[in-house]
Amino acid sequence: MYxxxxxxxxxxxxxxxxxxxxxxGDPEVAELSLAQIREQLSLAVNRVMAEGSLYDPDLAALAIKQARGDLIEAIFLIRAYRTTLPRFGASRAVDTGAMACDRRISATFKDAPGGQVLGPTFDYTHRLLDFKLAAEGAVPPAPSAPPRREPTPHITEFLGQEGLIQREPESEAAPHDLTREPLEFPADRALRLQSLARGDEGFVLGMAYSTQRGYARNHAFVGELRIGRVTVEMEIPELGFAIEIGEVELTECETVNQFKGSKTEPPQFTRGYGLVFGQSERKAISMALVDRALRWQELGEDNLGAPAQDEGFVLSHCDNIQATGFLEHIKLPHYVDFQSELELVRKLRREAEERIAPREAAE
Structure with missing residues (x-):
């Protein structure tokens, strides 16, 4: 336009x-390499992959470098690049029960079957600046054990054995693909979860926080939070069976929510669900809380008018690329539009002055 x-x-x-x-920046300072960004800014890389809908740590690192650390700009670059890639097929649904867990905790059961693994987390740090990092000293190796390789059952499965948590309905229909089809309302749960997974972490976090403060009457426990790597498999028609094509790191969260029952459902626990690329537990927990809030209708609950219960509001505003495009377009030239507004205001002022002048003369 310029x-x-x-x-x-x-x-x-x-x-x-x-x-x-x-x-x-200053050419006297060594340039950042993609490997440095990928390995040392991994949480930023994970966010770009999750909200950009493309699992490729190297490309995400490149986008962060090109965007000067602006993660929304980096997400924009990844999504734009993603549209140029050919699509050869679809993978099978990953089995998170077979995840090799680096981190696996539960806030509902102290002695969780399979054990709890704290993993790499900020949860127990003092949140004080560590000036030793400024000295660029070597980090001693962690004494932790290697990640679990045996299958780790989901904790909610044990509640399900007693019939204490709602059984999720199964569907044979293929879910809609938000990356290839426009979002339409009403959206089913699979489409809502896709939208939340791509949604801005800060926005989804704000919506989730609102549910905890009473805007949705949605009291949740973290039934399980797990981070680790899962195998991705793809059916090969020529072979007649599935083969492993790689593995991805995922963060999965299942919340356990109170539910007093309705006209159609007995009192039981219900769940919220979140699944995102990489280590991104804040986003996964936020997803689970908002997912549960959006399920009010299918569970026969009352709509309290809370923002997090409004499907249209949440899903229409959670995408930071759409929000950024609409917001930032107003800084581009609008010369013609403004000139028409300017002439209109001048005309209205003249008309107002013409009405006021005779009245003042009469007085």
Missing amino acids: VAVKGGERAIENAHAWLAEERR
Whole structure:
């Protein structure tokens, strides 16, 4: 749009050159490598992969470097690149019960079957600046054991054996693909979860926090939170069976929620669910809380008018790429629009002055 302005094309080229210089920073300082970003800023890489809907740590690291650390810009770059990739097929649903867990905790059972694994977490740190990191000293190796390789059953399965938690309905129908089809309302649960997984972490966190503060009457326990790697398999028609094509790191959260029952359902626990790429437990927990809040209708609960219960509001505003595009477009030239508004305001002022002048003269 600026190209139409006199000298605009040259100004844009200069802006690009200046941006590249600012991105590089002081040339006396060593340039960041993609490996450094991937390995040492892994949580940022995980967020870009999750909200960009593309599992590739190297590309996510490149996007972060190109975006100068602006994660929403990096997510935009990843999504744009993703649209250029051919699609060869779809993988099987991953089995998170077979996850090799680096972290697996429960807030509902102290002696969880399979054990609890604290893993790499900030939960028990003092949140004080560690100035030893500024000295760039070597980090001693952790004494932790290797991740679990045997299958770890989900804790909610044990509640299910007693019939104490709602059994999730099974469907043979393939879920809609939000990356290929536009979002439509009403959205089924699979589509809602896709939207939340791609949604902005801060927005989803805010919605989840609102449910805890009473805006949805949604009291939850973290039944289980697990982080680890799962195998991805794909059916090969020519072979007639599935083969392993790789593995991905995932964070999964299941919340256990109080439910007093309804006209159609007995008193029991219900659940919220969150699943995202990489280590991103804040996002997974937030997803689970919002997922449960959005299930009010299928569970026969009352709609309290809480923002997190409003499917249209939540899903229409959680995508940071859509939000950024709509927000930032207003800084682009709107010369014609503004000139028309300017003329309208001037006309209204003249008409108002013409009405007021005779009245003042009469007085």
